[in-house]
Amino acid sequence: MADSEHAAVKRQEILARARAAFLGLALGDALGATTEFLLPGEIRYKYKVHNKIIGGGWLNLKAGQVTDDTQMSICIARAIDQTGGWDATCIMDHFAQWLKSKPIDVGATCRRSISRYILKGEIGKDYSDWDAGNGAAMRMAPVALFALGDEALLDKLAVEQARLTHNNKLSDAACITVGRLVQQAILGADRPALHGIVRDLIAEYPKFQFNRYRGGASAYVVETLQTVFHYFFGTAHFEECLVGVVNQGGDADTTGAIVGMIAGAFYGLEGLPKKWLRKLDPEVRREIDALVVRLVDLSPLGQQLKAA
Secondary structure, three states, X not given: OOHHHHHHHHHHHHHHHHHHHHHHHHHHHHHHHHHOOOOHHHHHHHHOXXXXXXXXOOOOEOOOOOOHHHHHHHHHHHHHHHHOOOOHHHHHHHHHHHHHOOOOOOOHHHHHHHHHHHHHOOOOOOOOHHHOEOOOHHHHHHHHHHOOOOHHHHHHHXXXXXXXXXXXXXXXXXXXXXXXXXXXXXXXXXXXXXXXXXXXXXXXXXXXOOOOOOOOOOOEHHHHHHHHHHHHHOOOOHHHHHHHHHOOOOOHHHHXXXXXXXXXXXXXXXXXXXXXXXXXXXXXXXXXXXXXXXHHHHOHHXXXXXXX
């Protein structure tokens, strides 16, 4: 096979896993929104096992409708597409436009930062012990795709992206780790290699240890990632992983979104349940498909493949 043919094949493989990562985020969001803020016992009483995209929940969503996890990720992807690169002001402009549209759900920390940008033009914020939520980690899919092929760039942009709304060392570390997991899974890493990335996080921040998982699934980024890691490494396929996570309740749309992007990248498009994809908002699905191609082609790896 000629180098150009090999590059074309590799590009298609990368694009497929990248699509699965971004669509996995949206599926986890749509599935988990139904059980957000419920306790596991309440979920068992109401659904036995919640495994269908049916909408409802405290937001009274339509089946397949997504929330801020997917919408803010799409905002970042749109900004990258618009500028052909990384521009924090453009990202904040898209966040502001989104907030002004009165979305169905907005995290309090995100709302404060975006409102400050709208009112004062300020980007970023000072460090805060109260910023250790999961609202930045949920937006890592487009960052991971845009930085494919350059881990140093990923680490840099992960923190820049996080600090648009969240400035906390645990949030920073979570964003870097989620981004690395998504990237390496897209590039074909096996489960032990991905576990090594998580071990590096735990070595620096032991709070993320998940060997004795106790079932907490709040918006605190440590509990969020403990839930994500427990089910990603303890299950055998995408659906089992996602169902396990969202049946923990708590901040289920975000835990679902984060594990969805990692598991999507790992299991690929063929691993995404077709019954869920059929339920997903078709406009969201179409935009994700288009933006993923743009993000990957703009990435360092995408540039290398196009030049081959």
